[in-house]
Amino acid sequence: MRRIQAGSALSAFGLGFTVPYLYVYVAQVRDLGATTAGAVLAVFAMAALVALPFTGRVIDRRGPLPVLVGAAVLASAGAVSIGLAEGVPAVVASAALLGAGTAVMQPALATMLVWCTDATGRTRAFAMQFFLQNLGLGLGGLIGGQIVDKSRPESFTLLFGIEAVMFLVLAGIALTVRLPRPASLQQPQAARSGAKGGMRVLLGHKAMVQLCVLGFVLFFACYGQFESGLAAYGTEAAGIEPSTLGTALAANTAVIVLAQFVVLKFVERRKRSRMIAAVGLIWAVAWLLAGYAGLGSSSQAMATAAFISTYALFGLGEAMLAPTVAPMVADLAPESMVGQYNSAFALVKQLALALGPAIGGPMGAALHGPYIVTFVLFSLGITVLAIRLGRQLTPVQNQPYLAVSSRVVAQHRPAEQVEAAA
Structure with missing residues (x-):
């Protein structure tokens, strides 16, 4: 539980570095205009809407751990590529990767918390997750604000690089976790029928x-x-x-x-x-x-x-x-x-x-x-x-x-x- 919460907080810290500055980065730093910046934010949201309907079934069939690791790696790739992208197609594609990866992490992390708790301890576990994620987002935004400089595109590249590392840290921490396996997942036929x-x-x-x-x-x-x-x-x-x-x-x-x-x-x-x-x-x-x-x-x-x-x-x-x-x-x-x-x-x-x-x-x-x-x-x-x-x-x-x-x-x-x- 402590490892899951720590990884969740670090990924929120990475998001706090970049999310408040994504519009400014695309519109002004890369000089792609307000229309492109709006499209990037829309793609960031739409990628999540496309990915989430398929996420739950995979989690229930394969477990949340491989889904979380895959999503973290995907988000890391999106963060790196958006920090290096200069043209419209590259920025939009990178935003899609980042949006899908960060969205899929949410139900995977939530399911991991459920597997590690009973109904009585779940209240505190989710409260702790919310507290740590907000703390991470706030600290990330605060520190990121001290690094960014619109006249220096490399400062934004650094921010996205730090975000990418945080996602990889989350994946690394997740791989050290040994989750209890619910009885339902030990019965493949029951799991498949529930998924269908x-x-x-x-x-x-x-x-x-x-x-x-x-x-x-x-x-x-x-x-x-x-x-x-x-x-x-x-x-x-x-x-x-x-x-x-x-x-x-x-x-x-x-x-x-x-x-x-x-x-x-x-x-x-x-x-x-x-x-x-x-x-x-x-x-x-x-x-x-x-x-x-x-x-x-x-x-x-x-x-x-x-x-x-x-x-x-x-x-x-x-x-x-x-x-x-x-x-x-x-x-x-x-x-x-x-x-x-x-x-x-x-x-x-x-x-x-x-x-x-x-x-x-x-x-x-x-x-x-x-x-x-x-x-x-x-x-x-x-x-x-x-x-x-x-x-x-x-x-x-x-x-x-x-x-x-x-x-x-x-x-x-x-x-x-x-x-x-x-």
């Missing part, structure tokens, strides 16, 4: 379908707006300086890093559906603060503070989601289909991240009032969807701590009660 009916089984699983719908709304209303719609709204409606956007993102990361384990103690003994419903209410308040920042009726300092607080509240909600949503996907999955369930949820996330900027960006820039109202309603929709999902979950799926409590009670039954029961 995988999509049909998943679509017939009402709770999982509802969780995917909820996940789409979660990622669309939060992550899909960070660097597009909300940033455009802040600069256009609230008069936020571009440099303040970096401060707001830093506040988001700081809240996650500082609050994650405090929040975990509060969340892990409570119903997951209620915690997700609470996130919807917190994010509704965050969007209202963003609306206040754009009213223009307060001082610039107050508007800036409200806007930064929006990102901070998003961070609090993210810290509450980390130990609830991802472990729930694993707990809903049949043992022979964990990879397919994780891949399906990753695909839903990627769709939300692709559509979020496309819809939110223009709205945030031009339709200020409707933009805020729309995402306040989306946030309240999260609360409604979470409450409905809770009705589809078993008590242990909704509150894994019940399994711990029942075992503790069983272990401490007095001897005379045991004899009487016998």
Whole structure:
């Protein structure tokens, strides 16, 4: 578990080096223009959408380890080639490799965490992964910002080279891991039959379908707006300086890093559906603060503070989601289909991240009032969807701590009660 978490954090560190600067690199450093840069970002997302539908079946048939190693090597090749590419075809092809590799890593890592934990320890494992990945992304972006220089293309080549090395380090660490092998994968015929009916089984699983719908709304209303719609709204409606956007993102990361384990103690003994419903209410308040920042009726300092607080509240909600949503996907999955369930949820996330900027960006820039109202309603929709999902979950799926409590009670039954029961 420690090795998997360390490798995941290092790969996030590598991504943090390059992702914030990919647009600038393509459009300005390589002088390929804004249109090409937009196409590169679109290809980066589309490659994930193409690769993920096939990923889960391979994970369930072959295990997550070879999939993770292959994806890390693919992403490393993409990072190296994009750092050396100068023409449009080379940059676009490199972005496709990098996008596909990084996307496939997500369900592979998630499945490895599932194999290394039981239902009761899974909450903490996914919370730790989220904490370390955010810490890695934040540190990578901070250090990368000190290295990059638009007048020196070789500085960007160095960044992509460091990212490539981090992916190879992840692959090397993964190869040292000896995973416990679930009983379902020791029965090839059962695994093959589960894989063939995988999509049909998943679509017939009402709770999982509802969780995917909820996940789409979660990622669309939060992550899909960070660097597009909300940033455009802040600069256009609230008069936020571009440099303040970096401060707001830093506040988001700081809240996650500082609050994650405090929040975990509060969340892990409570119903997951209620915690997700609470996130919807917190994010509704965050969007209202963003609306206040754009009213223009307060001082610039107050508007800036409200806007930064929006990102901070998003961070609090993210810290509450980390130990609830991802472990729930694993707990809903049949043992022979964990990879397919994780891949399906990753695909839903990627769709939300692709559509979020496309819809939110223009709205945030031009339709200020409707933009805020729309995402306040989306946030309240999260609360409604979470409450409905809770009705589809078993008590242990909704509150894994019940399994711990029942075992503790069983272990401490007095001897005379045991004899009487016998």
